[in-house]
Amino acid sequence: MSGQTPTIKVLYFAAASTATGLTTEEVPIPEEGLKLSELTNTLVSRHPDAQGLKEIIDTIPQKPVLWIAAASFAMLSYWMYSDIQISLPYNKIPTAMSQKSAFQASRLTPSTFLIKEYDDIYSEHPHIYAKVVPSANAILIIDTGCGGASNDTGIGIKSLREFIETVDVEDNAGQPLNEGGKLDYVVALTHCHYDHILGVEDFAGSPILASAHSSSFLDREAMPEHSLCNALNIKTPKYTPTLVPHGYDIVSAGKASLGMQILHTPGHTPDEIALYDEAEMMLYVGDSLYEWEPIIFPKEGSIITWFASMDYLIDFVRQKNAVVQTSQRGDGKPSDVLINSGHCTALQPALEVLLAAKTYMEDVVAGRKEVLSRRQNRGEETVTYGEVGDRFSLRCPERLVLDARDNFKTRLE
Numbered sequence: 001m002s003g004q005t006p007t008i009k010v011l012y013f014a015a016a017s018t019a020t021g022l023t024t025e026e027v028p029i030p031e032e033g034l035k036l037s038e039l040t041n042t043l044v045s046r047h048p049d050a051q052g053l054k055e056i057i058d059t060i061p062q063k064p065v066l067w068i069a070a071a072s073f074a075m076l077s078y079w080m081y082s083d084i085q086i087s088l089p090y091n092k093i094p095t096a097m098s099q100k101s102a103f104q105a106s107r108l109t110p111s112t113f114l115i116k117e118y119d120d121i122y123s124e125h126p127h128i129y130a131k132v133v134p135s136a137n138a139i140l141i142i143d144t145g146c147g148g149a150s151n152d153t154g155i156g157i158k159s160l161r162e163f164i165e166t167v168d169v170e171d172n173a174g175q176p177l178n179e180g181g182k183l184d185y186v187v188a189l190t191h192c193h194y195d196h197i198l199g200v201e202d203f204a205g206s207p208i209l210a211s212a213h214s215s216s217f218l219d220r221e222a223m224p225e226h227s228l229c230n231a232l233n234i235k236t237p238k239y240t241p242t243l244v245p246h247g248y249d250i251v252s253a254g255k256a257s258l259g260m261q262i263l264h265t266p267g268h269t270p271d272e273i274a275l276y277d278e279a280e281m282m283l284y285v286g287d288s289l290y291e292w293e294p295i296i297f298p299k300e301g302s303i304i305t306w307f308a309s310m311d312y313l314i315d316f317v318r319q320k321n322a323v324v325q326t327s328q329r330g331d332g333k334p335s336d337v338l339i340n341s342g343h344c345t346a347l348q349p350a351l352e353v354l355l356a357a358k359t360y361m362e363d364v365v366a367g368r369k370e371v372l373s374r375r376q377n378r379g380e381e382t383v384t385y386g387e388v389g390d391r392f393s394l395r396c397p398e399r400l401v402l403d404a405r406d407n408f409k410t411r412l413e
């Protein structure tokens, strides 16, 4: 665009051409972009003498009344009544023309992208992962974020699905991750907390997989409380999960493998799961652990159960690492499993992170870490260990730490 004002080219047909006396016109795009819904007024104001131009455009609903092209771009047709901004394909679009989105995507592996909700009003900045499997005509979505509510009032795209289907991603050759929704969705929820499920209603009609470990935990009546939506006074999304067993291999609607296994790893919540991508040696652990932000347990969690799940994952990763193998995630060199969490942590060596998190939690339970603050949360005395900027810190009801301490003492006796 090199300094030139970007323009769109408008082609006039039939009555519109008669009224304006033109067949084509270049219309400059203002800095702040141009909404299609405002295009009628823009054109009318450019042609004050064009008899009945507004009526001509207005009376042809649901038809592509105008062909809009930008110099050297492919021709695109638009429907005047869709309230979307003009966007043109690929990276040639002047940024002023594309809508701002609540999400950003970057590539993790040849198949998988990290989608981050980067400025949400809850300050959760949740990680969403999308694995594209063209051979199965499917896209697996791990978690759905917190619904696109952003601190940035200029955000136009709040729907995760709209982002996936319409927003060009530089790391994906400038294409949306699932352009036009041509791949079937399979959604897996690492657990039912609000910051992982608020986008789930976008995917109604697709399989929504969740843990069968403690099925009553996901009962519809319990969801407002267990999702923490009640505590935040927000509407609980409605969805009907398909509860799957430990070791379940995820398949598409056509029963093709997506190369991802579900592991039950309760602790953070009873329904917490991890997912393992065998070919790419990638482990996705949801909120079981992450670095640089407090690991949080709600009152429904259990540190005792968490230790058992972490021991399971440590063994699991050790076995995978022990087999000399090349993963399909990159350079073809023998590699170790990498860990990707529901917040903050991605692409880190799984074994090291798991062991370090476990050691930290052992220190807390053994009384080697100090409580830095206390407050009441959901009717319980809640303690925080560690500070912002520490690699690991913890926030949970004090009862969970004391239960774990008792449990260890009993085991040592």
Ligand SMILES: [Zn+2]
Binding pocket: 191, 193, 268, 287
């Ligand atoms: Zn959570």
